[in-house]
Amino acid sequence: MSKRKRPDPKSPGGDLNEPHEKKLLDLIRINQGRGATMFELKREKTIPATIVTRLIASLRKKNLIKEVANMNNKGVKHYLAMEFEPCSELTGGEWYTDGALDLSKIEDLKAKCVMILERHRQRVVTLEVLCGYFVKEEKLSVDQTKEILKNLILDNLIMEVKSNGMNEFASTRIGEVCYRLTGKKSGNGEPRAGAFASIPCGVCPHIAICSPDGVISPTTCVYFQKWLDF
Numbered sequence: 233m234s235k236r237k238r239p240d241p242k243s244p245g246g247d248l249n250e251p252h253e254k255k256l257l258d259l260i261r262i263n264q265g266r267g268a269t270m271f272e273l274k275r276e277k278t279i280p281a282t283i284v285t286r287l288i289a290s291l292r293k294k295n296l297i298k299e300v301a302n303m304n305n306k307g308v309k310h311y312l313a314m315e316f317e318p319c320s321e322l323t324g325g326e327w328y329t330d331g332a333l334d335l336s337k338i339e340d341l342k343a344k345c346v347m348i349l350e351r352h353r354q355r356v357v358t359l360e361v362l363c364g365y366f367v368k369e370e371k372l373s374v375d376q377t378k379e380i381l382k383n384l385i386l387d388n389l390i391m392e393v394k395s396n397g398m399n400e401f402a403s404t405r406i407g408e409v410c411y412r413l414t415g416k417k418s419g420n421g422e423p424r425a426g427a428f429a430s431i432p433c434g435v436c437p438h439i440a441i442c443s444p445d446g447v448i449s450p451t452t453c454v455y456f457q458k459w460l461d462f
Contacts, residue, residue, distance in 0.1 A: 252279050256287045260297055260311050265319030267300065267312035303328050326376060341370060341380050346389060349413045355400040356393060356410035381411060390414055396442065398450060406442055 255278055260268050270288070274281040288311060291297045295314060302308045303324035310322055320326075327334055348365065349357055359381075366377040384390045391414040395401035404410060442448045 252283060253287055253290060255279055256284065257291060257296060257313065260291075261313040261316075265312065265316045266321060267297075267310040267316070267318075269308055269310055273311070326372070327379075338380070338383070341366070341372070342384055342387075342389075344370070345380055345384060346413070349390060349411060352412075356395070356404065356412045358404055359409045359411065362411065388414060396450060 256273060256276075259273060259276055259279075270284065273279070273288070274284045276284075279287070288297070291311075292299070297311050297313055300310045300312055300318045300322055302310055302322050304321070310318075312318060324333065327338060329337075345362065345366075348362065359378075362381065363374050363377045366372040366380070367374065372380075381390065381392070385392060390411050393410050393412060395404040395406055395408045395410055397404070397406040401410070442450070442453070
């Protein structure tokens with residue numbers, strides 16, 4: 233929900249000279265912090281498209297609406313009612329500061345994530361643990377934490393795996409999403425073997441019901457045995 237300011241009693245907000253101005257202002261207000269683009273307003277059938285530009289200029293002059301750039305598409309302008317703040321869709325969210333992508337903040341968070349994984353070289357770290365740290369210590373949301381992790385995966389610094397409940401996964405639930413270092417960020421500065429990266433458990437559709445004593449288990453899985461023999 234977008235933050236809404238208390239209307240300024242001194243603002244000439246009630247001075248709408250024609251019905252179309254009020255309609256246009258209502259259309260902009262209904263979208264709160266997202267507002268509306270010129271294209272969206274001209275597409276509205278209740279207002280003649282030929283007068284939309286003039287109406288916008290009039291509403292801006294009366295200090296009833298403002299123009300806001302979309303950080304994700306800077307060629308598009310949105311018009312918001314003055315009482316609303318731009319939503320994260322327009323500002324770019326937490327990753328933007330003063331309209332610019334905060335690369336230093338992103339890199340700092342990525343470095344902290346790698347540091348956590350380096351402390352756990354001999355085992356994996358669950359998504360729950362990583363989210364717990366970043367939500368508590370860095371005040372990030374779960375979605376923002378996932379964005380940092382996806383960024384690191386694209387950089388080939390970490391890899392996402394699913395627990396099979398064995399060895400380094402012994403303390404995690406089968407099928408739980410986990411993360412570990414990959415490539416030269418892994419143990420002793422040496423790249424991990426390619427065979428490990430292709431472990432079948434990570435993509436197995438039955439991983440959630442796989443257990444040592446179950447109908448589906450690592451001991452009866454032909455794919456897991458082939459991987460062990462690799």
